[in-house]
Structure formats: C-alpha cells, structure tokens
Amino acid sequence: MEFQVPSLNLLIVLPVLIVTGWGMLLMLAEFFIPEEKKSWAPWLTMLGLVLALIQTIGLWGYNGGTFTPKGGAPMVVVDNFATFLNIIFLLTGILTVLISIHYLRRTGLDRPEYYMLLLFSVSGMMLMGMANDLILVFLALELLSIPLYILSGFAWPRPDSEESAMKYFLLGAFSSSIFVFGIALTYGSTGTTSLPLVLERISDAGMLGLVATAMLIVGFAFKVAAAPFHMWTPDVYEGAPTTVTAFMSVGAKVGGFAAMLRVFVAALPQLGEAWVPAVAGVATLTLIVGNVVAIVQPNIKRMLAYSSIAHAGYIMIAVAASVNSPDGVSAALFYMLAYLFTNLGAFAVVIALEHKQGEGVMLDDYKGLGKRRPWLALAMAYFMLSLTGVPPTGGFSGKFYVFRAAIEADLLWLAIVGVITSVISGYYYLRVVYLMYMYDGEGEVVANRALVWTVGLTALATLVLGLLPGPWFDMARDAALQTVQMVAGG
Amino acid sequence: MVEQIVFILVSLFTLITAVVVVTNRNLFHAALALMASFLGVAGLYVLLDAGFLAAAQLLVYIGAISILIIFAIMLTRRLMHALESPFNSQWGLGAFTAVVAFAVMAGVIAQFWPVTPDSVTPLASRPEVSASILRGSVAELGRALVSSDAYVIPFEIASVLLLAALIGAIVVAWPKAEDE
Numbered sequence: 001m002e003f004q005v006p007s008l009n010l011l012i013v014l015p016v017l018i019v020t021g022w023g024m025l026l027m028l029a030e031f032f033i034p035e036e037k038k039s040w041a042p043w044l045t046m047l048g049l050v051l052a053l054i055q056t057i058g059l060w061g062y063n064g065g066t067f068t069p070k071g072g073a074p075m076v077v078v079d080n081f082a083t084f085l086n087i088i089f090l091l092t093g094i095l096t097v098l099i100s101i102h103y104l105r106r107t108g109l110d111r112p113e114y115y116m117l118l119l120f121s122v123s124g125m126m127l128m129g130m131a132n133d134l135i136l137v138f139l140a141l142e143l144l145s146i147p148l149y150i151l152s153g154f155a156w157p158r159p160d161s162e163e164s165a166m167k168y169f170l171l172g173a174f175s176s177s178i179f180v181f182g183i184a185l186t187y188g189s190t191g192t193t194s195l196p197l198v199l200e201r202i203s204d205a206g207m208l209g210l211v212a213t214a215m216l217i218v219g220f221a222f223k224v225a226a227a228p229f230h231m232w233t234p235d236v237y238e239g240a241p242t243t244v245t246a247f248m249s250v251g252a253k254v255g256g257f258a259a260m261l262r263v264f265v266a267a268l269p270q271l272g273e274a275w276v277p278a279v280a281g282v283a284t285l286t287l288i289v290g291n292v293v294a295i296v297q298p299n300i301k302r303m304l305a306y307s308s309i310a311h312a313g314y315i316m317i318a319v320a321a322s323v324n325s326p327d328g329v330s331a332a333l334f335y336m337l338a339y340l341f342t343n344l345g346a347f348a349v350v351i352a353l354e355h356k357q358g359e360g361v362m363l364d365d366y367k368g369l370g371k372r373r374p375w376l377a378l379a380m381a382y383f384m385l386s387l388t389g390v391p392p393t394g395g396f397s398g399k400f401y402v403f404r405a406a407i408e409a410d411l412l413w414l415a416i417v418g419v420i421t422s423v424i425s426g427y428y429y430l431r432v433v434y435l436m437y438m439y440d441g442e443g444e445v446v447a448n449r450a451l452v453w454t455v456g457l458t459a460l461a462t463l464v465l466g467l468l469p470g471p472w473f474d475m476a477r478d479a480a481l482q483t484v485q486m487v488a489g490g
Numbered sequence: 491m492v493e494q495i496v497f498i499l500v501s502l503f504t505l506i507t508a509v510v511v512v513t514n515r516n517l518f519h520a521a522l523a524l525m526a527s528f529l530g531v532a533g534l535y536v537l538l539d540a541g542f543l544a545a546a547q548l549l550v551y552i553g554a555i556s557i558l559i560i561f562a563i564m565l566t567r568r569l570m571h572a573l574e575s576p577f578n579s580q581w582g583l584g585a586f587t588a589v590v591a592f593a594v595m596a597g598v599i600a601q602f603w604p605v606t607p608d609s610v611t612p613l614a615s616r617p618e619v620s621a622s623i624l625r626g627s628v629a630e631l632g633r634a635l636v637s638s639d640a641y642v643i644p645f646e647i648a649s650v651l652l653l654a655a656l657i658g659a660i661v662v663a664w665p666k667a668e669d670e
Contacts, residue, residue, distance in 0.1 A: 008638050020650050024653070027657070067638065067643040068639060069639055069641070070640070075643050075644070076643060111661070113657055113660070113661045116654075116657055117654060117657060117658065117661075120650065120653075120654040120657075123650070124651075133644075135641075135644050136643065136644055136647065139644055139647045139648055139651060140647065142651055143647060143650060143651045143654065146651060146654050146655050146658060147654050147658065149658070150657075150658035150661055150662060153662065154661070156662070206601070207597075207598040207601055208598055208599075211594065211595070211598050
C-alpha cells in the first residue's frame with residue numbers, strides 16, 4: 001500500500017495542538033526536574049497558554065476547516081466565532097494559573113497534575129467552539145468535563161471537596177448520557193452527525209428531531225448550570241478548591257455556550273420555533289432561581305455559584321434571541337468576554353481572603369475590608385457593580401447588548417425579566433460592598449503579587465469594556481457573522 | 491419469522507435481567523444480573539448482523555466493566571453481604587419520570603408505524619452503507635478510525651480524553667505526599 005500524505009491543514013488547529021501537547025510535555029518534564037524546583041510548573045503552563053494565545057490571535061480573520069470526511073463537511077472549523085471563543089478560553093486558563101500559584105502552595109495542593117488537567121480541560125473547551133460535528137462536540141464536552149471532575153476533588157480527603165467531585169461526576173455523567181442520546185436521535189432522524197448536513201436534513205425529521213433537540217438542550221443546560229438543571233452547582237462550587245471554582249464558573253459555562261450556539265444557530269435554526277420558547281423559558285427560570293436564591297447565601301462561594309447560574313440565564317437570553325436577531329450571537333460573545341474578566345476578578349479577591357482552605361469565605365469575613373485593604377476592596381466593589389450591571393462596567397455593556405438583541409428578536413418580555421432580575425441581584429451584590437465599607441472587622445488577607453496583578457488586570461479590562469465597548473462589540477460582531485452566514489448559506 | 495421469535499426472546503431476556511438489576515436487594519446478585527443483561531444486548535447486536543460490535547460488547551462490557559464492578563463490590567466488605575432495599579423515598583417520582591419519558595419516546599416512534607423500507611421518512615435520507623461494512627469488515631472500521639478523511643480527529647481526541655482520565659485516576663488513587 002502506498003503512503004499518502006494526508007491533506008490536512010494542521011496549522012489552523014495549532015492552538016489546540018499546542019495546549020494538548022503542552023499538557024503531555026508537562027507530564028514528561030515532571031520526571032526530569034528535581035523536587036526543589038517544582039515551582040516551574042505554573043510558569044511553564046503559562047508559557048504554553050501564551051504561545052497558543054499568540055497563535056490564536058494570528059488566526060483572527062481566518063475562515064476554514066479541516067479533517068473533512070469523504071463527501072462531508074469539515075469536522076473542525078476555524079472561523080472568527082471559534083477564534084473569539086478560543087481567546088476567551090486561553091485568557092481564562094492564563095488567569096486561572098495566575099490565581100492558582102500561591103493558593104495551591106498555601107493549601108498544600110501544589111501538584112503538577114493540577115496544571116496538566118487544567119491544560120486538557122482548556123483544550124476541550126477550545127474544541128467545543130471549533131467542533132462542527134456532533135461526535136466531536138460530545139468528545140470535546142467530555143474532555144472539558146473529566147479533568148474538571150478530578151480538579152473539583154483535588155483537595156481530597158477533605159469531605160466537601162470529595163462530595164463536590166462525586167456530585168459533579170455523577171450528575172455530569174448522567175447529563176452526558178442524555179446528551180449522547182440526543183445525538184443518537186439526531187443521527188437516527190437525519191443520518192448524519194455533521195452540523196451542516198444536519199441543517200439540510202433536520203426539517204424532514206419531524207417529531208424525532210424535536211425530541212433530539214430537547215435532549216441536546218438538557219445536556220447543554222446542565223453544563224452551563226441553567227435551571228432546572230442547576231442543582232449541582234452550589235455544592236460543587238462550594239466544595240471545590242476556589243481556583244477550580246473560578247475556572248469552572250467561566251470556562252465550563254462559556255464552553256457549554258460555545259457548542260450550544262454552534263449547534264443551535266448553525267445546525268438547528270429551522271427548529272427555532274420549537275427551541276426558542278424552550279430556551280427562553282429555561283432562561284426565565286434560571287434568572288429567577290439564580291437571583292432569588294443567591295440573596296440568602298451566607299457563603300460567598302455559594303453566592304457566586306447562584307450568581308453564575310443567574311449569568312447563564314442572561315447568556316441564555318442572547319441564545320434565544322440569536323435566531324431572529326443578527327446581534328444575538330455577538331451579544332452572547334461580548335457578554336461572555338465581560339463575564340470572564342468580572343467573575344475571575346471577583347474570585348481572585350475571594351482567594352485573597354481565603355487564608356486557609358475553606359476559611360474566610362463567609363460574607364462576614366468581608367467586614368471592614370475597605371479599611372484594611374482599600375484597593376482590594378475597591379476592586380471587589382467594582383466587580384460587584386459589574387456583576388449587577390451598573391455603568392460604566394463591562395457587565396453593564398454586556399447586559400445592554402443582550403437586552404437589545406432580545407428586543408430586536410421580539411422577546412421584549414424576556415428583556416423585561418432580565419432587567420427586573422438584575423435589580424433583584426443588586427441586593428446581594430451590593431451587600432458585599434456594604435459589608436466592606438460600613439463595618440469594622442479583622443481577617444487575614446493573603447495577596448501575593450500574581451494575585452494582585454490578576455485583580456488589577458481584570459478590573460482594568462472590565463473598565464475598558466465598560467467605557468469603550470464599541471470596538472470590542474464590533475469584534476464580537478465579526479465573530480458572529482460567520483455563524484449567521486452559515487445559516488443563510490445552508 | 492424465526493428471527494422475530496429469537497428477537498423477542500433475546501429482548502425479554504435483556505429486559506428481565508435489567509429489572510433484576512434494579513430490584514435485587516443483594517448488590518452482588520445485581521451485578522451478575524447486569525452481566526446477563528449485557529449478554530442480551532450482545533445478542534441483539536448479533537441479530538443486527540453487527541458481529542464486531544457484539545464481540546466488542548462481550549469483551550468490554552462483560553469482560554472488563556462488569557468484572558470491575560464485581561471487584562469493587564468484593565473489596566468493600568460491607569456491600570458484599572448487605573441486603574439493602576433498592577428503593578428510596580423518591581422512587582415514585584423516579585417511576586413517574588421514567589413512564590413519561592417512555593411515553594414520549596414511544597409516541598414519537600409510533601408515528602413511523604408500520605415500518606417499511608420506504609415509509610420511514612426520517613431515515614429516508616440516510617446514506618448508503620457500503621457492502622464491506624455490512625459484511626462486518628473490521629478492517630474498514632480500523633481504516634476509518636485512522637484516516638484523515640474519516641474519523642481520525644475524534645479518535646485522537648478520545649485518546650487525549652483517556653490520558654486525562656488516566657492522570658485523574660492516579661491523582662485520586664495515589665497517596666498524598668504527606669501521608670507517605
């Protein structure tokens with residue numbers, strides 16, 4: 001048999017290759033580096049992520065795919081949509097490494113496996129945005145999730161960390177099986193798993209296609225922690241090491257939405273009449289549950305868990321609007337970018353106050369922070385305002401674009417629900433600000449240089465997105481057009 | 491006709507053993523019933539002319555996964571002899587959910603009844619399956635998994651996934667440095 005050089009465009013998947021390859025490299029490097037120099041792992045990880053980020057930014061504007069099966073569509077596509085999301089994922093990875101370095105050392109979790117699993121999870125997230133085939137979506141989902149199951153249990157034998165990993169794993173496996181059932185029914189009703197081919201054939205699929213769509217919604221809703229599939233979130237977020245919680249609350253959520261947007265907007269727009277009301281309903285429930293239950297949480301990690309549920313609801317609004325409004329997808333993308341900086345910044349402050357694992361995470365520990373660490377308190381107050389959606393913050397711009405897209409898509413009621421729940425959310429976000437400035441209290445704060453840098457950078461980015469959202473939204477619009485054009489082009 | 495009788499028998503076997511799995515009070519017996527149920531599924535694959543899949547089912551599910559479950563039960567002594575009711579306070583809700591899910595699926599599938607090769611609309615557009623695959627050619631499957639114009643990328647991602655799971659298993663199982 002003669003040897004054929006396969007005609008693959010590996011250059012465009014290079015960012016993912018770098019990230020996965022770097023994970024394996026770390027594994028090998030561990031053997032050759034002496035015990036006393038173990039502090040290399042985070043910086044080496046960072047180097048890999050930065051290299052992948054540079055490569056990803058270089059791909060901006062590229063539009064193409066590779067790994068094309070005979071007579072089919074490419075399995076992996078690289079367009080601005082994927083590139084935009086990959087930038088979000090890589091930034092999430094970099095910021096997570098920055099907040100992890102000192103935290104892991106002081107909690108005794110500093111093992112190189114942490115960074116390997118982080119890299120594998122990031123590569124899964126990147127594939128979520130690039131996957132153009134349901135098989136690949138499923139594998140990317142698992143590659144994203146399995147390292148997260150382990151990372152949330154990384155602080156074993158602490159019981160709450162073990163509980164967190166166990167709950168996340170069991171419910172995650174269950175929801176994955178529903179998701180894969182949905183893929184099987186899609187294949188059964190269309191004879192293909194390739195998204196562009198599903199798009200061509202799904203209108204003939206009848207009821208079977210609708211049941212498949214419902215199952216796919218359930219699978220994604222679990223991954224992004226939307227109600228009524230959010231039950232795992234508070235316990236998992238509370239029990240997992242805080243750096244992992246920070247990573248999960250941004251990475252896994254954006255990863256879920258990346259694939260959800262690609263699948264629903266690029267492959268299933270014809271079923272929009274069926275899934276738009278369903279997604280809008282899920283969004284409403286998510287917004288109400290997340291924002292109302294967050295009010296009574298005394299633990300800041302639990303509060304941020306419910307807050308992240310609520311933010312999944314806002315992004316869901318944009319997903320529901322994405323079929324009938326040209327700006328739906330770009331609003332979702334912009335919102336996720338703003339959410340990345342705001343939420344990771346808030347978690348960085350939480351980590352600064354968590355002097356020992358599981359201690360210093362109650363809201364009462366924030367009393368008097370304004371006097372003890374004025375800059376840190378100011379940053380936290382700013383993040384809280386951004387999460388509420390008060391101008392001039394990235395969170396405000398994100399909500400503005402999301403609500404505008406919803407109104408364009410004739411979902412005015414959904415935008416109203418969003419505004420009302422934002423007002424409710426002000427109560428628990430601003431309480432943190434109130435506690436920091438109106439009370440006296442003493443508690444340790446451990447802020448090392450990397451952490452302070454992260455807080456500063458994320459606050460700056462949130463400010464930039466709040467003051468000058470225009471250019472960034474135009475970027476998100478460039479990123480979204482590809483998806484919408486694919487719909488129009490068939 | 492004979493094929494249908496065999497199909498019904500194999501299906502009944504699979505379903506009955508599956509019911510035993512969830513109702514048996516002894517976990518060990520439930521695990522054995524699970525193996526029998528997997529065997530029934532392998533039988534269904536044979537009936538569908540999917541010989542390789544049936545062999546894989548035997549090797550992976552019965553040969554590996556069931557054995558793993560039995561090991562896990564035998565290593566935890568408390569579970570080995572415990573007779574615990576498999577029902578908890580939420581079984582009613584669970585049964586309700588299962589019945590509703592079944593009714594929805596059955597309702598959707600019933601729309602395609604009676605099934606003839608031309609009548610099944612959603613399946614009308616399915617691609618032709620090449621003859622070599624129908625013959626159960628393992629070589630074809632293997633080639634598809636490593637060809638760049640077929641499924642090489644899912645295959646590679648699956649291998650990264652397994653590597654991540656392997657690292658994870660070691661992280662979870664290896665004693666921590668301070669315990670040594």
